[in-house]
């Protein structure tokens with residue numbers, strides 16, 4: 001697992017060196033990011049030597065202890081994607097304020113906004129700065145947003161005062177990291193099958209029927225599930241996306257190939273999320289040679305494909321089965337129909353005509369329709385965030401399923 005350690009400018013910055021060592025002993029790979037302030041207290045070279053990794057110091061340029069081409073304007077996105085947890089230690093009052101307000105004026109603050117990984121912050125500062133209403137408001141705001149704050153310890157401070165403000169012990173910080181990662185890996189032990197992308201149904205060697213799916217939504221689900229500890233099998237139609245880390249990918253082209261790939265693997269799966277835009281019809285005949293152009297009208301006969309979702313959900317047993325509904329009208333009504341007609345546990349409905357939603361967008365606007373009658377309308381979110389919310393709902397439904405099963409077993 002990869003921890004990105006943000007070191008900010010305080011006297012306690014030197015203590016982060018010991019943190020790197022402890023995290024590595026726990027088996028984590030540590031990527032250090034230093035703010036300008038931190039570099040006034042300790043050199044990047046120390047962290048480069050300890051972590052064995054390039055230390056990132058700037059949004060646009062210089063990175064010490066590294067080769068020049070590491071840095072680019074989009075490096076924060078790449079680091080964000082590789083980060084399993086963002087730890088900031090020591091965290092100054094300034095970084096707490098910037099994270100709380102969403103200010104992105106250097107690498108670390110930009111990374112915070114670009115990352116969906118959990119965040120742990122260990123503040124260290126003068127006692128009055130820590131107790132100041134502004135700092136406490138920022139801390140409360142961050143906590144409300146899910147950030148774990150490892151409270152500073154009481155004691156003698158570098159400024160000569162005594163009180164709360166010392167960086168918490170390194171062992172305590174590492175324990176908090178472990179705890180957060182454990183809670184964040186709520187799909188550990190699950191096998192999740194995800195379908196993504198379009199299918200292509202050939203008419204002849206040069207022409208085919210397809211749709212606008214880019215695969216982004218399904219790939220985001222696969223990536224989020226892997227991050228949450230699941231074993232993930234991703235069955236994908238033709239797309240130009242990189243396979244998320246730790247995910248097993250099976251490439252298919254047609255609806256039929258997708259059906260057989262899913263059928264082949266679904267036996268060992270506990271959660272299935274079918275985000276692919278599967279062709280509902282395929283040409284009855286695939287011509288071996290290119291269909292010749294003529295002046296006459298051309299009629300192509302189509303036959304229905306197997307509905308993969310309905311097929312696997314009809315005998316789903318203890319599986320949680322999630323389908324999508326790509327709609328252009330009467331979204332809620334159609335989604336509810338699909339929920340019951342296909343025997344799904346959850347339908348993720350998107351109006352694919354809405355701005356910022358549906359095909360080939362980085363964002364989506366969805367409503368989650370659950371088997372137990374709960375409807376959850378989400379605002380426009382990045383597809384990675386949508387993926388997390390879908391998995392949160394899956395975890396809730398899994399809890400309900402387990403409750404029902406144990407009540408049945410106990411005969412209540």
Ligand code: PMT
Pocket residue numbers: 195196197212213214215216217218255274275276277278279280305306307308309310322323324325326327338350352358359360361
């Ligand atoms: O890939 P992106 O560019 O990121 O776009 C995302 C998306 C719009 C493709 C995605 O959000 C989405 O809506 N996916 C489902 C698209 C779709 O085919 O919807 P549908 O309403 O036609 O199908 C309903 C459900 O049945 C879907 O879960 C679908 O995967 C499944 N299905 C449909 C037909 C079929 N033969 N087999 C199926 O399993």
